[in-house]
Amino acid sequence: MSWFHYSLIGTLLLLLVACKDEIPQVDNEPVYKTKNVVVIVIDGPRYSETWGSSRRENIPVRNGLLSEGLMVEQFFNNGVTFTNPGHCALCTGVYDPLANNGSQLPHYPGIFQSFIRYKHQPPYKAYIVTSKDKLYVLGNTQKPGYKNLNRPYFDCGVNTNGTGGYRADSITMEHILHILDTRKPHLLFINLKDPDSYGHAADSMGYIRAINKTDEYVGIIWDRLQSDPFYKDQTTLFITNDHGRHRNGHLDGFVSHGDNCSGCRRIELFAISPDFKKNVVIQTPYEQIDLPSTIAELLHFPLPYGKGKVMWELFE
Secondary structure (H helix, E strand, O other), X not given: XXXXXXXXXXXXXXXXXXXXXXXXOOOOOOOOOOOEEEEEEEOOOOHHHOOOOOOOOOOHHHHHHHHHOEEEEEEEOOOOOOHHHHHHHHHHOOOOOOOOOOOOOOOOOOHHHHHHHHHOOOXXXXXXXXXXXXXXXXXXXXXXXXXXXXXXXXXXXXOOEOOOOOOOHHHHHHHHHHHHHHOOOOEEEEEEOHHHHHHHOOOHHHHHHHHHHHHHHHHXXXXXXXXXXXXXOOEEEEEEOOOOOOOOOOOOHHHOOOOOOHHHHEEEEEEXXXXXXXXXXXXXXXXXXXXXXXXXXXXXXXXXXXXXXOOHHHEO
8 A cells, every 4th residue: 555545534523533522413404504403491480471462571692692693483382381392392393291290201212312313422422411300211211222322421310310309500510610620521401490489389470580580591592692602693592491381360370380280281493403494483383292303404314213303484
């Protein structure tokens, strides 16, 4: 073999090493600027206290960011309106009536295992970080051929391993920022619990404060993404909910959730992306199972069991 061939092989090996952390592309795929996706699920606020309020006074950060992003005005949980089923739909693209206590794995694999498997990524490049311990189940599935394979890293609850109960959102925020700084995940899924917790405690003032505080956390996360060259201008951020709460005058109102009332079903979807429209309110109805299909499109991986559709209207 000639010196030229050895030199060429050496150059190719250097390029492979330099690019080892990039998401591989497939011929004929659309080219997107998005290389990373962050999903923040704010647990349990009603739409009427977020985007549905006339002045949007409880979400000043997101309202201010609308000029850079978009909001889907008609977005719904059309499955079971509890925490684990709602989060599962956002991850798997399937309305799966899971037990709500974390005792049951999703029946189908979600975005994390699919991303790791089909994009040949190391597990720490897909991360689940949640205040509620029971959501650790989102990183696995009952499905043969996927169960216990290609599992993402997770940091859930008091002991981070899915045990010990719920932890404060402030602690979860510390973990999120540390993971962004040190692990650089391409796919990060976050749960912030406090609106739901204060709602169940029948603390109306605490519930509103928690909505405002989680909005503040959204701003902190977005600022961190924009200040990091790994994420800046190549990250799509989604903000949504697992479920809403009963509408006023229905059962115990904001205290509970879990049925088919409009307060439980209607939730938010806000997004900022280098590949999406800006300063737009989308009127077309979409639903939770459409989110993972859209994420799979942005990051170019299949979601074999997902039932949702790509939200093409969001794209530029």
